[in-house]
Amino acid sequence: MTSRELVKRTLEFSSPARIPRQLWFLPWASDHYPEELAQIQKRFPDDLLTSPSFYKKMPKTVGDEYSPGTYIDEWGCIFKNRQKGIKGEIKEPLLKNWGELDKVKVPRERLSLDLEKVNDFCRSHDQFILSRSCARPFEQLQFIRKPGNLFLDLADRPTELFCLIERIHQFYCEEMELWARTDVDALVFSDDWGGQNSLLISPALWRKMFKPLYEDYVDIARRQGKYIFMHSDGYIMDIIPDLVEMGVDALNSQLFCMNIEELGRRFKGTMTFWGEIDRQYLLPYGTTEEVRAAVRKVKDSLYQDGGVIAQCEFDVGAKPENVAAVFLAWEELSYSL
Amino acid sequence: MVKDIQEALLKGKKEDVEKLVDRALSSKMPTARILNEGLIAGMERVGIMFKNNEVFIPEVLVAARAMNAGLVKLEPFLVRDKIQPKGSVVIGTVKGDLHDIGKNLVAMMLRGAGYRIIDLGIDVSAEKFVSAARENKADIVALSALLTTTMIQMKNIVETLHSQGLKIPVIIGGAPVTREYADEIKAEGYAADAASAVEEVGKLIAR
Numbered sequence: 001m002t003s004r005e006l007v008k009r010t011l012e013f014s015s016p017a018r019i020p021r022q023l024w025f026l027p028w029a030s031d032h033y034p035e036e037l038a039q040i041q042k043r044f045p046d047d048l049l050t051s052p053s054f055y056k057k058m059p060k061t062v063g064d065e066y067s068p069g070t071y072i073d074e075w076g077c078i079f080k081n082r083q084k085g086i087k088g089e090i091k092e093p094l095l096k097n098w099g100e101l102d103k104v105k106v107p108r109e110r111l112s113l114d115l116e117k118v119n120d121f122c123r124s125h126d127q128f129i130l131s132r133s134c135a136r137p138f139e140q141l142q143f144i145r146k147p148g149n150l151f152l153d154l155a156d157r158p159t160e161l162f163c164l165i166e167r168i169h170q171f172y173c174e175e176m177e178l179w180a181r182t183d184v185d186a187l188v189f190s191d192d193w194g195g196q197n198s199l200l201i202s203p204a205l206w207r208k209m210f211k212p213l214y215e216d217y218v219d220i221a222r223r224q225g226k227y228i229f230m231h232s233d234g235y236i237m238d239i240i241p242d243l244v245e246m247g248v249d250a251l252n253s254q255l256f257c258m259n260i261e262e263l264g265r266r267f268k269g270t271m272t273f274w275g276e277i278d279r280q281y282l283l284p285y286g287t288t289e290e291v292r293a294a295v296r297k298v299k300d301s302l303y304q305d306g307g308v309i310a311q312c313e314f315d316v317g318a319k320p321e322n323v324a325a326v327f328l329a330w331e332e333l334s335y336s337l
Numbered sequence: 338m339v340k341d342i343q344e345a346l347l348k349g350k351k352e353d354v355e356k357l358v359d360r361a362l363s364s365k366m367p368t369a370r371i372l373n374e375g376l377i378a379g380m381e382r383v384g385i386m387f388k389n390n391e392v393f394i395p396e397v398l399v400a401a402r403a404m405n406a407g408l409v410k411l412e413p414f415l416v417r418d419k420i421q422p423k424g425s426v427v428i429g430t431v432k433g434d435l436h437d438i439g440k441n442l443v444a445m446m447l448r449g450a451g452y453r454i455i456d457l458g459i460d461v462s463a464e465k466f467v468s469a470a471r472e473n474k475a476d477i478v479a480l481s482a483l484l485t486t487t488m489i490q491m492k493n494i495v496e497t498l499h500s501q502g503l504k505i506p507v508i509i510g511g512a513p514v515t516r517e518y519a520d521e522i523k524a525e526g527y528a529a530d531a532a533s534a535v536e537e538v539g540k541l542i543a544r
Contacts, residue, residue: 082433082460089435147438155349155395196512196529198390280513284485317485
């Protein structure tokens with residue numbers, strides 16, 4: 001069975017031969033633990049890969065996204081960074097006031113996707129391929145307005161906010177339509193909606209302003225026969241029913257910010273849980289036995305003839321032995337499927 | 338009238354809060370009453386609702402904006418009547434860390450609860466925390482960090498405060514931070530979120 005088939009069986013709850021896996025890592029990990037990271041990747045190769053972005057015209061950025069200093073992304077948003085190996089923060093908004101709305105230019109170079117090169121990549125790999133494009137309207141709004149300003153905007157709701165959302169969303173839809181025409185297996189969208197213990201905005205506001213955007217992305221995927229994956233950090237229990245309802249196939253979330261047993265009771269068998277194993281405490285500070293126990297807990301709560309992907313992130317501060325323990329534990333659990 | 342101030346603040350109606358504070362002042366209501374039973378009581382209700390997930394960050398920010406507008410109106414009268422804040426809190430994100438949304442929320446909630454806030458911003462050295470705490474006669478030092486690699490600065494700040502003889506309680510918070518870590522570095526307080534921070538600061542000052 002190829003990795004692609006393994007992941008599809010997982011998504012379809014059709015008893016995959018083993019639990020598929022994927023390791024995410026920040027440059028911090030490859031800077032600090034290059035050998036350990038390489039060993040983990042060799043021992044536990046990924047079953048899911050993200051397609052490279054093959055653009056005919058490269059988007060314009062300035063600086064290095066993961067280096068100290070200043071980085072300007074393809075939208076013109078300016079990030080400041082003090083730490084090597086992680087992404088920086090917006091300190092000044094691109095859009096300081098609504099009179100400057102025309103300053104926001106969507107990065108149209110990302111629409112110069114070379115579909116044939118993407119398809120060649122898909123054909124030459126047995127893994128399940130995810131699109132490189134990642135629609136993230138809430139995050140992009142924060143980058144453009146700066147987070148504090150955007151939260152005030154969401155309370156005040158000026159007309160210009162909706163114009164901006166529409167502009168961003170139209171671009172993301174165009175981009176997703178392009179990727180949907182390739183041979184990738186899944187499209188991806190992402191936005192971090194959770195704080196440590198609650199959503200960042202009310203569920204009602206989320207449903208009114210952002211759910212319709214995500215429904216469009218799901219619709220694009222469905223029309224082209226693609227799976228649809230979503231990432232969202234933080235506590236997001238309140239919107240998971242909506243994600244299930246709209247047909248998200250797989251969700252990457254911080255399970256350990258939520259009650260995992262409750263997640264299982266309510267959502268096991270309705271959607272695939274694409275990780276994770278806790279990167280706030282367990283991976284940096286836990287013992288390997290605690291990590292293994294966490295993996296068992298996730299499997300016991302969420303696995304139902306599939307529906308679980310062994311994913312974790314080798315993030316700042318994580319111990320390599322704990323990251324390895326995650327995949328070893330999942331491998332051992334796979335024997336008893 | 339104080340109830341009206343609370344309600345306007347809860348709804349984030351900045352202009353209404355300003356008008357109501359003006360009206361209260363014109364009616365010769367004592368300044369302390371407008372402050373404590375109007376503005377601070379309003380923000381206390383916001384804090385409770387935030388903790389209970391009845392309101393979220395946007396609502397807290399507009400309420401804080403309305404509170405600040407009311408405080409600006411009240412400021413000359415607070416000075417005239419020599420009304421003191423509940424305490425002074427020096428707050429910042431530690432050295433090497435640029436994250437501030439959580440720290441800003443905590444600062445807003447504490448200001449709304451009647452504390453004087455000295456916000457040092459982001460990427461703040463231990464020396465700057467210590468000198469600000471000394472100069473401002475701080476009652477509390479509040480530290481924020483979002484990365485496991487920067488939270489170790491918190492230990493450094495606690496130790497520096499102690500070594501300089503400053504017995505000021507320290508409260509810490511941020512995504513990787515836990516109560517256990519606070520105990521480990523001998524920080525007196527820990528808060529998982531902005532609403533809890535106000536409660537925790539209150540307890541530490543009352544000790």
